[in-house]
Amino acid sequence: MSPLHVVEPGEDVLKTRMIEASARIESTLNALLPLKGGPEARLYQAMRYATMNGGKRLRPFLVLSSAALFGVRESCALRVAAAVECVHCYSLVHDDLPAMDDDDVRRGKPSTHRAYDEATAILVGDGLLTLAFETLANPETHEDPLIRANLSLALAKAAGARGMVGGQMIDMLAPQALQGDGDIGAITRLQRLKTGELFAFACESGAILGRGDNTRRQALHAFAHDMGLAFQIADDLLDLEGREEEVGKALRKDVRAGKATFVSILGIERARDQAQLLVDQAVQHLEIFDERADNLRMVARFVVDRRA
Numbered sequence: 001m002s003p004l005h006v007v008e009p010g011e012d013v014l015k016t017r018m019i020e021a022s023a024r025i026e027s028t029l030n031a032l033l034p035l036k037g038g039p040e041a042r043l044y045q046a047m048r049y050a051t052m053n054g055g056k057r058l059r060p061f062l063v064l065s066s067a068a069l070f071g072v073r074e075s076c077a078l079r080v081a082a083a084v085e086c087v088h089c090y091s092l093v094h095d096d097l098p099a100m101d102d103d104d105v106r107r108g109k110p111s112t113h114r115a116y117d118e119a120t121a122i123l124v125g126d127g128l129l130t131l132a133f134e135t136l137a138n139p140e141t142h143e144d145p146l147i148r149a150n151l152s153l154a155l156a157k158a159a160g161a162r163g164m165v166g167g168q169m170i171d172m173l174a175p176q177a178l179q180g181d182g183d184i185g186a187i188t189r190l191q192r193l194k195t196g197e198l199f200a201f202a203c204e205s206g207a208i209l210g211r212g213d214n215t216r217r218q219a220l221h222a223f224a225h226d227m228g229l230a231f232q233i234a235d236d237l238l239d240l241e242g243r244e245e246e247v248g249k250a251l252r253k254d255v256r257a258g259k260a261t262f263v264s265i266l267g268i269e270r271a272r273d274q275a276q277l278l279v280d281q282a283v284q285h286l287e288i289f290d291e292r293a294d295n296l297r298m299v300a301r302f303v304v305d306r307r308a
């Protein structure tokens with residue numbers, strides 16, 4: 001590792017970069033989600049409600065940071081970033097539905113089915129998921145149709161039954177499958193699918209856009225998986241120790257449901273150590289990149305220190 005990599009810029013630098021990136025991501029989302037009149041106006045309003053509502057914009061930031069490693073034009077990367085955020089927001093809207101996690105609050109506001117109604121929330125999710133693929137397939141995202149196809153394939157794998165949707169299914173069955181002292185391997189797999197694959201897409205998408213070689217793509221994949229697990233452990237810790245006003249959603253649901261989590265199995269201290277270990281491991285995967293990967297290095301540190 002060169003000395004350049006040892007000293008990463010501090011937390012404030014990351015905060016500023018994330019805030020600046022959020023503004024550009026939100027203006028891209030704004031353009032992709034215009035308000036419409038007519039009988040379907042309610043759907044467009046609700047799609048905007050579900051997306052233009054805060055959130056850390058972590059996955060889009062990962063897309064922009066990975067694209068910067070390959071010198072990708074930011075206008076292209078922003079569209080991929082917006083597509084990932086659409087998939088993420090759809091997953092939150094559907095996850096909050098009474099048939100799933102039944103949450104009334106998301107990002108500090110009434111969840112979409114509470115602000116509108118259940119049928120509208122289902123359609124919002126459907127609309128956002130479809131919009132993500134429409135965005136990737138649009139020539140404005142990349143002039144090369146093969147790259148657009150590769151992006152669509154990778155996002156489909158990450159979001160579908162082999163990724164997020166599959167992970168959600170296992171999670172829904174968790175009270176039977178992972179009750180009490182469920183094993184760490186099963187929880188790791190669940191979380192890799194449910195949240196890790198979308199992180200992996202976000203981190204690899206820059207390499208797809210910029211025609212990065214396999215070594216670099218795999219390094220980004222490995223980084224995302226370790227960082228994703230650290231993120232999940234931090235999420236479990238926040239569920240136990242966080243403040244609802246800061247986190248913006250109902251907490252301590254896992255404990256009440258008797259659900260096995262990294263923290264219930266490892267205990268708080270070991271879980272914290274494990275998260276730190278995963279962050280260090282994640283950062284090591286980036287050794288092949290120069291200081292342009294500092295955003296990714298900083299994000300990995302941020303995910304375990306965050307309070308929301």
Ligand code: GRG
Pocket residue numbers: 054055056057058059088090091092094095100107164165168194195232235308
């Ligand atoms: C409904 C198909 C389907 C999938 C849902 C990701 C997911 C699967 C559900 C989200 C439920 C949840 C709270 C998972 C824990 C980890 C997670 C994804 C937290 C939310 O992500 P953040 O912290 O949220 O990046 P913001 O609001 O900042 O974007």
